[in-house]
Amino acid sequence: MPQASVSLRPASARCAFALSTLSLAVLLGACGGGGGGDPAASTQGFSSGPISGFGSIIVNGIRYEDGSASVIDDEGDSVSRSSDDPLQLGVVVEVVGRVNDDGISGTASRFEVRSGLKGPVEAKNSLTDTLTVLGTPVRVTATTIYQGVSGFAGLVAGSDGQVVEVHGLPGADGTLVATRIELESPSVSAYGGDYRVRGSLSGLAGTAPSQTFRVGAVDVRTDALTRLNGSLVEGALVSVRLAKTPVAGVYTASRVQLKTRGFARDDRYDRAEIEGLVTAFTSINSFEVNGYPVTTSDTTVFEDGRSGVVLGARVDVDGTVVNGVLQARKVELDRFDSGESGDDRDGDDRDDAPFEFKGVASAVSGTASAGTFVVRGQSIDYDSRTVFRDGLSAASFSGVNVEVDAVSDSSSGAGTRFLAVRIERKN
Structure with missing residues (x-):
């Protein structure tokens, strides 16, 4: 772990x-x-x-x-x-x-x-920060985490492009907003695993066990060897494992898992919080986030106002779940979804740094103006703009239990690195 x-x-x-x-x-x-x-x-x-x-x-x-x-x-x-x-x-x-x-x-x-998508990088658009994986549009943000690849710039598309696994938040338009991208293989030809897709089933035809359907842009067929946990129905939410090579453009499913959409009807939670995209919008008093139904009332606090809560907005909703519906106490917009790195670097507002590390600082190496250190196994950089608090300095924080507010950097190396905005003592 x-x-x-x-x-x-x-x-x-x-x-x-x-x-x-x-x-x-x-x-x-x-x-x-x-x-x-x-x-x-x-x-x-x-x-x-x-x-x-x-x-x-x-x-x-x-x-x-x-x-x-x-x-x-x-x-x-x-x-x-x-x-x-x-x-x-x-x-x-x-x-x-x-x-x-x-x-x-x-x-x-x-x-x-909640798995997202695994498959080849078929296309990439640097102007819109999007890529296409198994026909699915994937959008990256400033807080997307990368493993095994140097950020968006390191992704390679094409007929023998990289194979990646994408975790993220689904949108109403079929786009997946990536929260994590892992490199599975440097090329399709070198990849020996399966592909995966998750979404709503449409165009269901045939009789079990030989059926066909679509998930997003992927055409799928089942056969006698496909493992299913129930009967397929139009519109069902499914997670599908696919054989790597399609036949006449159709992928064979080795497994289809029917999933629950939203809460169960009798679900009740005294405290609930959901982060995701507004995937359906009837009114400001009734909408869905990642498929979970949400209602608001006159007592709901809209931290950033009501006007920004629209279809496709990325939000955090806190509240209570009664009879399978999240009754919102608070709704706020996620400012880091729009491409902001959070690097305001004023040293005072914690909202200017989206990441936080807590633990004992070790392996400190560098000078007063630049260097690296480790907190709980995570390597972190500091520079001349890093603010040291509580009497700490680059020369004195080794071995101290610290709290680090940081921004991410995925521009180099085989994965995401972090740059400290503030370092303070943590009791």
Whole structure:
């Protein structure tokens, strides 16, 4: 399991959410002021969004203890984390567990991975920051995490282009907003695995076991060897594993997993938070985020106003789930979706840095103006604009328990690196 402790959600936003649900005494403890509160009391909770931290698992700003949690992959199988841990930074998951009254910690009972897409990079457009994988448009943002490739510039398209796995947030127009891109193979010809696609089934024809349908732009057929967990129906949400080579443009499915769309009708969670795209919009009082139904009321707080909550907007929604519907307490827009790196570098506003690392600084190497260090196994850079607080300096923070606010850099190397904006002492 990765050891780096990283958070995409700004600390100020986490504390603002705590303010809406906690007493002042508990808030002071959670946000670093006054005496400590007791976070032990908890309620049943649900989160859906990309993983934004490790150590414990952080999703939507909540740090979930994960030692006793089960992990289920997108095909419904239980997964061991001992060798190839699926819970990686940027992977989209659903989390069920308990959320403590401090609003920023809890204990997970189950993680369910929401796989996105695996296949060849067929096309790439540097002007729009998009690529095409198995006919699916994929859009990258400033906070997309890369593994094995030097950012968007390192992706290679073509008839024998790279094979990648893309985790992300689905949009109403069929676009996938990438939260993580992993290089699987430098070329299609060198790749020996299968492809995968997830989405709504359409154009269903034939009789089981020999049926055909489409998922997005991919034509699929089943046969007697295809494993299914139920009967296929038009419009169903499915996760499909595909043989690598199509026949006459049609891919053979080795497995089709029918998935649940949104909450179950009787689902109830005292605390719930979803990060994603608005995938359906009836009105400001009724819309969907990643397929989860949301309602708002006169008491709902719109952190960034109402006008930006439109079809395709990337939002965070906090609230309570009753009878399978998320009743929103708060709705806010995700500013980092539009290409902003967050690198305002004013040294004061935590919202200017989308990533957060916590742990003991080690392997410090460099000068007063530039260098590198490691926090919980994650290499981080600092430079002349990095702000050191609490009496720390480049010469004195080795071995200190620190909190690091950082921006990402995917312009070089075989993956995403991080640059510290602020480094402060953490008790």
